[in-house]
Amino acid sequence: MKKQIAQDSMETREQKFSGISNANGAVHGNLVWHSSISETPSPIGEPLEEWQFLQQAMENAIQQLEKLCLKVDEETSSLLEFQMAILNDHELRTSLKKEILKISSSEEAWKKLLNDLIHQYRELEDSYFRDRYEDFLDTRNRVLGILRGHQDNRNYEVSSIYVGEDLLLSQFLEMDLEKVKGIVLLNGNLTGHVGILAQAKGIPHLVKLKASASDLQEKCFGILDTDNAVLFKNPSNITISKYDSWAKEENEKKRIDQKTGKRRMQSVVDELAMKIAGGEYPEGHQLPVEKNLADTFGTGRNILREAIKFLSAKGLLTTGPRIGTYVLPQGEWSILDSQVLKWVIASKKDDPKFMDELNEFRMILEPLVSKQSALGADHHQKQEILNKLHDLETSEGIPNKGMQADIEFHCSIYESTNNMLLANLKHFVKALIKENHRILGGESPSHVRVHRKIAEAIVNQKASDAFDATTELLRLNKNDQTRIKNIQSKYL
Secondary structure: OOHHHHHHHOOOOOEEEEOEEOOOOEEEEEEEEOOOOOOOOOOOOOHHHHHHHHHHHHHHHHHHHHHHHOOOOHHHHHHHHHHHHHHHOHHHHHHHHHHHHHHOOHHHHHHHHHHHHHHHHHOOOOHHHHOOHHHHHHHHHHHHHHHOOOOOOOOOOOOEEEEEOOOOHHHHHOOOOOOEEEEEEOOOOOOOHHHHHHHHHOOOEEEOOOOOHHHHOOOEEEEEEOOOOEEEEOOOHHHHHHHHHHHHHHHHHHHHHHHHHHHHHHHHHHHHHHHHHOOOOOOOOEOOOHHHHHHHHOOOHHHHHHHHHHHHHOOOEEEEOOOEEEEOOHHHOOOOOHHHHHHHHHHHOOOHHHHHHHHHHHHHHHHHHHHHHHHHOOHHHHHHHHHHHHHHHHOOOOHHHHHHHHHHHHHHHHHOOOOHHHHHOHHHHHHHHHHHHHHHOOOOHHHHHHHHHHHHHHHOOOHHHHHHHHHHHHHHHHHHHHHHHHHHHHHO
16 A cells, blocks of 8 residues: 555544445555436426336336346346346336326435335345345345436446445446445345355455445545454554555465466366265265365465356356255366366275266277268378377377377377367367276287277278277277276275
């Protein structure tokens, strides 16, 4: 923090306010007050004019929400679609028209009916439906703002802290989160839409602040510390110095984290994936809450969130606001992804049924791939296959080198099919070959000789011979695996 900030803060007395926070760290910036809606009521016209005025405002609100839906994920979009459903509700529109004809004010009719719905939802016993009152409040304020010609200022200052009585979903989604470093609310709750999204995005967020609007409407410098659930207005030199030291420590931690974070995240990804693939977290299981899960893996929440995002992209998990994080059925997993297969193989390597399924898959797939290669490989691709065969033959007896040569030989065949989908399966085959080498301890001379038969058949465009030679190789692999497992079960 700059010395100027400290000098400016000497002129005013520090104030400290407490609240309830999501514990996402500390930030500093200008406290900028935002009113939820304009307080200036719209003029009243004739009843039919008022009804047309309200209809147009509702249509404008729908259009705004539709544009916002295009910028957010599917889960968040569904929340906005609920608001659009409110605006499109035929029964609500009929009631609004009747009310306007009685009282001649579109604004008052809109407030009355929406406030009634807000009250009804707030009184519900079911917590899920009770929290939907926020959607009615958000919808009410959006339309009310349009009726009053209110244009909310979205040009946030760099490093500002949003301060207001409340913050609703659509307002949060319209924020420039590159500039807004924290959120402080007199009302709000951490389990609502905004609370959940702020937590997910790592934005410091303080609600139920023990202060009044008049305490915070003055633009000034502030420090938001959500770890201790406090807001400092016009912080003193001592407070600034304290948080300045804290910031330096945090920056150093971030520097170290950036250096080791990628490696640590991969470690967490692998550990969590193995627990899922191994059945410790079975299909349909809800993962522990974020804090407990982070403690389990001995990592920070940011790394854990990234790990969950990564596994969600692989089809192992599904997550979203309010629903938590759940393990998806195995049928949803990206099983042909080499990483996913690696986790599954590692967790099921002692499962005979699973290993039989892997061998069966190879037996169905690879002979056809070799046949396709023999039919379509060009001169360059044939030469590449021969080169990889040479590497395999010359690496015989050298475990790691032999395994890599075996992988590259088979990958060259997949690539020579000139079929994009088949070529992409080479990553899947890598995992299978690695597991085969783990069980057999490398390729035997007889196996290498069969590799030559496959290569020569492809080069000579003998599709049937390529098919048969690949089938022979896979049968040899399966027989050797069975023999070794029988020996292990007998003597170990």
